[in-house]
Amino acid sequence: MQAGAGPGVFRGPPRLQRDRTARHMSAILIVEQILNGLQFGVMLFLMAAGLTLIFGVMGLINLAHGSLYMIGAFVAAAVAGATGSFLLAMICALVAAAVAGAIVEIVVIRRLYAAEHLDQVLATFALILIFSEGTRWVFGSFPMYLEIPDYLSGAVTLPGGIQYPLYRVMLIGAGLAVGLGLWALIEHTRIGIRIRAGENDREMVAALGVDISRLYTLVFALGAALAGLSGAMVGAIQSVQVGMGEPVLILAFVVIVIGGIGSIRGALVGALLVGLTDTLGGVFLPELFKLFMAPAAATSVGSALASMSIYIVMSLVLIWRPTGLFGGRA
Amino acid sequence: MIAERHVNLALVLGLIVVPSWALAADEPFTITLATRAVILALAAVGLNIALGIGGLVSLGHAAFFGIGGYVMGILAYHAQTFTPLDLGAFSIAGTKAMPVIWLAAIVLSAFVAAVIGALSLRTSGVYFIMITLAFGQMFYYFAVSWRSYGGADGMSIYVRNSFPGLDTLVPIQFFALCLVLLGLVLYLNARLVRSRFGLALDAARQVPLRVRTVGLDPLRLKLAAFVLSGAVTGLAGALYADLNRFVSPAMFSWQFSGEIMVLVILGGTGRLFGPVLGAVVFVALEHFLGGLTDFWQIYLGIILLLIVLFARGGIIGLLCGKRGLHD
Numbered sequence: 001m002q003a004g005a006g007p008g009v010f011r012g013p014p015r016l017q018r019d020r021t022a023r024h025m026s027a028i029l030i031v032e033q034i035l036n037g038l039q040f041g042v043m044l045f046l047m048a049a050g051l052t053l054i055f056g057v058m059g060l061i062n063l064a065h066g067s068l069y070m071i072g073a074f075v076a077a078a079v080a081g082a083t084g085s086f087l088l089a090m091i092c093a094l095v096a097a098a099v100a101g102a103i104v105e106i107v108v109i110r111r112l113y114a115a116e117h118l119d120q121v122l123a124t125f126a127l128i129l130i131f132s133e134g135t136r137w138v139f140g141s142f143p144m145y146l147e148i149p150d151y152l153s154g155a156v157t158l159p160g161g162i163q164y165p166l167y168r169v170m171l172i173g174a175g176l177a178v179g180l181g182l183w184a185l186i187e188h189t190r191i192g193i194r195i196r197a198g199e200n201d202r203e204m205v206a207a208l209g210v211d212i213s214r215l216y217t218l219v220f221a222l223g224a225a226l227a228g229l230s231g232a233m234v235g236a237i238q239s240v241q242v243g244m245g246e247p248v249l250i251l252a253f254v255v256i257v258i259g260g261i262g263s264i265r266g267a268l269v270g271a272l273l274v275g276l277t278d279t280l281g282g283v284f285l286p287e288l289f290k291l292f293m294a295p296a297a298a299t300s301v302g303s304a305l306a307s308m309s310i311y312i313v314m315s316l317v318l319i320w321r322p323t324g325l326f327g328g329r330a
Numbered sequence: 331m332i333a334e335r336h337v338n339l340a341l342v343l344g345l346i347v348v349p350s351w352a353l354a355a356d357e358p359f360t361i362t363l364a365t366r367a368v369i370l371a372l373a374a375v376g377l378n379i380a381l382g383i384g385g386l387v388s389l390g391h392a393a394f395f396g397i398g399g400y401v402m403g404i405l406a407y408h409a410q411t412f413t414p415l416d417l418g419a420f421s422i423a424g425t426k427a428m429p430v431i432w433l434a435a436i437v438l439s440a441f442v443a444a445v446i447g448a449l450s451l452r453t454s455g456v457y458f459i460m461i462t463l464a465f466g467q468m469f470y471y472f473a474v475s476w477r478s479y480g481g482a483d484g485m486s487i488y489v490r491n492s493f494p495g496l497d498t499l500v501p502i503q504f505f506a507l508c509l510v511l512l513g514l515v516l517y518l519n520a521r522l523v524r525s526r527f528g529l530a531l532d533a534a535r536q537v538p539l540r541v542r543t544v545g546l547d548p549l550r551l552k553l554a555a556f557v558l559s560g561a562v563t564g565l566a567g568a569l570y571a572d573l574n575r576f577v578s579p580a581m582f583s584w585q586f587s588g589e590i591m592v593l594v595i596l597g598g599t600g601r602l603f604g605p606v607l608g609a610v611v612f613v614a615l616e617h618f619l620g621g622l623t624d625f626w627q628i629y630l631g632i633i634l635l636l637i638v639l640f641a642r643g644g645i646i647g648l649l650c651g652k653r654g655l656h657d
Binding site for chain 1: 455477585592626
């Protein structure tokens with residue numbers, strides 16, 4: 001039983017160092033941290049969107065979603081290591097995760113749709129064990145690394161003279177673009193119509209001649225692809241290792257619980273809320289406590305509170321709205 | 331089909347015979363394994379009260395296990411360093427006495443279970459699973475950042491705590507102590523199931539509306555079950571910490587919550603001895619498969635998957651056929 005890493009699995013870079021006045025520095029710090037929170041939130045959104053889609057359409061709680069994230073990261077690292085092409089690595093990660101998702105859906109998951117939540121939890125927990133140990137078997141226990149390609153490394157200068165890593169800007173952009181694509185897919189295509197119909201009434205959709213089991217495989221593979229892509233992109237800013245998926249998975253759960261299970265809009269709002277709370281809390285809560293506590297105690301209390309902050313936010317949201325911000329059903 | 335009480339009897343005999351044999355053959359490691367199985371069984375018996383009888387799928391029971399562990403760790407730490415434990419308004423001395431530690435572990439985990447339960451039971455279904463998971467994580471991260479008590483590294487307790495009249499450092503004596511506790515809790519559990527409360531709780535899981543119609547509040551029944559469940563798992567945590575003489579945030583990890591759940595399901599949900607059988611099988615698998623391959627959890631995963639998909643009653647269900655908690 002290995003413990004997961006901290007919540008800051010893909011939290012921001014060390015602060016960029018520059019000589020500025022203290023006031024200017026703190027303004028820059030705030031902007032940087034907001035961007036870090038945004039980047040974190042956008043990556044969480046890719047995970048959470050898949051989870052919430054799978055829950056919304058099939059009513060399935062999938063703990064193994066983090067494994068698909070891990071598969072994406074490992075495939076990306078392996079392909080990039082073998083071919084040197086970052087773009088190819090991303091594409092392979094996406095495809096591999098989608099294929100793995102489709103296989104898992106056909107072999108295991110589709111037997112669970114009618115089962116109780118408890119069975120779903122256990123079966124997907126079993127899948128985590130199989131995937132994690134299987135990956136350790138194939139790739140070994142040592143972490144792998146995915147290099148950021150030259151054309152995406154370095155920093156960009158944002159309005160106001162703030163320097164920020166290009167790769168992270170790219171992550172925010174890519175994540176938002178994927179989110180937009182997902183929205184277009186669901187709102188404006190025939191498949192999207194079927195997915196939305198499947199959410200509302202699966203018997204009726206099946207009666208109208210849609211192959212519901214193929215639709216389910218497709219939705220599961222789509223969610224898996226999003227998770228794999230997210231893992232691959234994040235793989236370049238953290239080490240790629242077994243067990244990397246679970247901390248993110250739990251955060252993604254927090255996100256969809258806050259947003260309302262089944263709601264993609266809720267996933268976006270929840271992801272940004274969690275990303276910003278976690279990142280900003282980690283930086284500013286210790287500072288806040290320093291205003292009225294001894295520095296050592298303030299750092300300790302502040303960082304403890306910061307690591308718990310998203311869970312506190314989540315419980316507050318649930319006390320206020322037991323089905324999440326945009327959720328309608330449990 | 332075998333009668334369930336024969337399986338239970340065989341299990342109890344096994345838990346007495348195997349360690350006795352190990353004692354005679356001078357195999358202290360086997361006794362330690364058996365102790366581990368008994369303590370994990372106790373944790374799972376705790377979860378089974380919420381899960382099996384109450385139908386509450388809690389994925390955060392590691393919180394109570396960890397609280398039990400940290401209660402033991404903190405009290406023993408202050409006893410071994412001869413420093414008082416400062417609780418703000420007043421301070422208390424640490425202790426190495428197991429009964430005191432157990433009581434503190436039970437009371438504190440019951441209290442936390444009452445708070446977590448009261449908040450989580452506002453939700454149901456998937457939300458309940460996830461909010462309990464999140465509360466577990468909250469404690470995990472709190473323990474990681476709590477540097478006074480070891481933070482992420484955890485802390486060691488050099489000498490096992492004491493129990494009046496016993497030498498707990500002798501493996502068989504500590505084992506016997508744990509086994510007696512497990513027996514006691516199982517006895518209380520059996521009484522509970524047949525009590526008015528147990529029957530009402532069972533009904534609250536199956537048909538909450540009817541329970542409400544006869545004037546009982548299903549929510550309060552479930553909360554009471556959750557508190558009892560947390561208290562038992564907390565006691566197991568204190569024992570587990572004493573077995574290893576070490577506490578760390580891993581006791582709070584969500585993987586552990588998943589594992590306790592696996593123990594319950596492996597044996598048979600809602601069966602009195604299900605968690606015990608699950609824990610024994612789990613520790614045996616871990617030991618034997620773990621000796622054969624580093625990747626034994628793959629096989630655990632496959633076994634678990636097969637049980638969930640094809641043998642929903644767990645091992646007891648396979649042996650004895652389908653049946654509810656009572657005859």
